[in-house]
Amino acid sequence: MKFLVFLMIMVSNAAGMDLSGKMFVFPQETNTAHVKLIPANVNLQSLTVCHRSFTDLKRDHSLFSLSSTNDHNHFLVFMNWAKQEIQSHVHNLFVGYGGLDYAPNKWHSICTTWNSSSGLVQMWFNGQPLVIKYIAFTLPLTTNPIIIVGQEQDSHGGGFDAKQSFVGMMCDVHMWNYVISPCEIQKYMKEKNFTPGNVLNWAALNHQKTEKVLTENKQIGCHADDAPTPGSGENPTPVRGVAPPLSQMPFNLYFLTT
Numbered sequence: 001m002k003f004l005v006f007l008m009i010m011v012s013n014a015a016g017m018d019l020s021g022k023m024f025v026f027p028q029e030t031n032t033a034h035v036k037l038i039p040a041n042v043n044l045q046s047l048t049v050c051h052r053s054f055t056d057l058k059r060d061h062s063l064f065s066l067s068s069t070n071d072h073n074h075f076l077v078f079m080n081w082a083k084q085e086i087q088s089h090v091h092n093l094f095v096g097y098g099g100l101d102y103a104p105n106k107w108h109s110i111c112t113t114w115n116s117s118s119g120l121v122q123m124w125f126n127g128q129p130l131v132i133k134y135i136a137f138t139l140p141l142t143t144n145p146i147i148i149v150g151q152e153q154d155s156h157g158g159g160f161d162a163k164q165s166f167v168g169m170m171c172d173v174h175m176w177n178y179v180i181s182p183c184e185i186q187k188y189m190k191e192k193n194f195t196p197g198n199v200l201n202w203a204a205l206n207h208q209k210t211e212k213v214l215t216e217n218k219q220i221g222c223h224a225d226d227a228p229t230p231g232s233g234e235n236p237t238p239v240r241g242v243a244p245p246l247s248q249m250p251f252n253l254y255f256l257t258t
Contacts, residue, residue, distance in 0.1 A: 016204035023171035025214040026150050031162040033213050034150035038206035039199045041177060044141035047199070048176040049077065050111040050188050051149070055168030056104040057081075062152035062164055063110065064173075069144050072153045077112055078164075088112050088121050088135075095133040097123050109172075109189045113179045116140050127189040129182065147200070149173065150213060171218055175200035 024035055049064055059081050066075040076089035085096035102108060111124040116139065122132045146153065149170055151160040174188070174197030187194035196203055209215075 016201065016206045018203050019171070019205050019215070020203050021218055022215050023169045023218045024149065024209075025169050025216050026165070026167050026212075027214065028212060029162050029165055029167050030211060031151070031160040031165065033165070033211040034148050034160070034209075035213055036157075036208045036210070037147040037149065037173065037175075037200050038208070039145060039147060039175070040201070040206070041199060042145055044075075044116075044145070044177050044199070046113075046115045046117070046177065046179050047075065047141065048111060048113045048178065048180045048185075048197075049075070049174070049200075050109070050185070050197075051077075051170060051173045052107055052109045053166070053168060053170045054105070054107050055166065057167055058104070060164050061166045063149070063166065063170075064112075065148045065151065065153045066141070067146050067148075067153040067156045068141065069156055072155055072159065074141055074145065075114070076152065077110065078152065086110070086123065086125070088114070088123060088133075090114055090121065090135045091139070091141075093135045095121055095135060097125070097130050100125050111185050111188065115179050124185050124189065127186065129185075147175075169216075172202050173200055173205070174202055 026033055051064060053063055055061065057079075061079050061081075062076065063079060063086070064075075064077040065073075068074040071092050073089040073092045073094075076087070076094075078087045078089065078094075079102070080087050080096065083096060083098065085098035086100060086102070087094045087096045109124075109126055113122050114120070114135070119134050119136055120132055121135050123130045144156075146157045148157070150166050152164040153159055154161065172188075172191075176197050177199050180195070184194050
């Protein structure tokens with residue numbers, strides 16, 4: 001029986017799990033709770049990483065951590081609270097992006113691209129492209145990567161610090177081993193149909209959760225907040241280009257007959 005359960009777990013991990021409409025919940029500050037994301041391939045000549053997150057943290061925290069046997073910050077997306085900037089680290093070098101509306105208790109969509117042939121890095125924040133910057137490292141990221149969300153790796157697969165942990169919700173994590181087009185990034189940001197990641201795919205995610213991490217349904221708000229309740233007697237909000245019924249016009253009409 002134990003062998004059968006183990007075999008089922010292995011088959012499940014090999015196939016990956018469809019997390020569409022789901023989110024990871026990191027409900028408390030710890031130096032243990034995290035999710036290890038298993039990449040479909042490790043040939044990272046270049047890359048794009050996209051994710052959505054929701055937090056009220058007012059301190060440093062990791063958003064995406066990829067380490068190798070040589071560098072614990074092989075690729076890292078990190079919120080530096082003191083500098084008020086989101087940083088992109090490649091091979092222990094980094095660039096920072098400040099002046100962002102990283103408001104608490106709101107969903108934020110972030111995509112980061114890095115091109116190994118040019119060393120160019122760019123971040124997209126809530127649909128807006130930020131300035132292209134340069135990191136003087138142009139070798140592929142291929143040395144036994146370990147990818148973790150929820151914690152920042154200060155050693156290969158460990159060295160966690162609770163004061164750098166992520167507390168909140170995270171979803172829609174995708175990773176490609178190339179720089180995807182601005183059009184594809186915009187589609188991701190607007191939650192439209194896009195080409196899913198070929199390294200990490202939220203709809204077929206091979207992952208391992210450790211300690212207090214929950215998988216919950218995404219909380220999707222109602223987009224018809226302004227619509228009146230049927231039978232309530234409320235006047236509907238006028239739609240541009242469509243005249244309201246005569247009974248709701250704010251004046252009287254007089255018809256003259258001859």
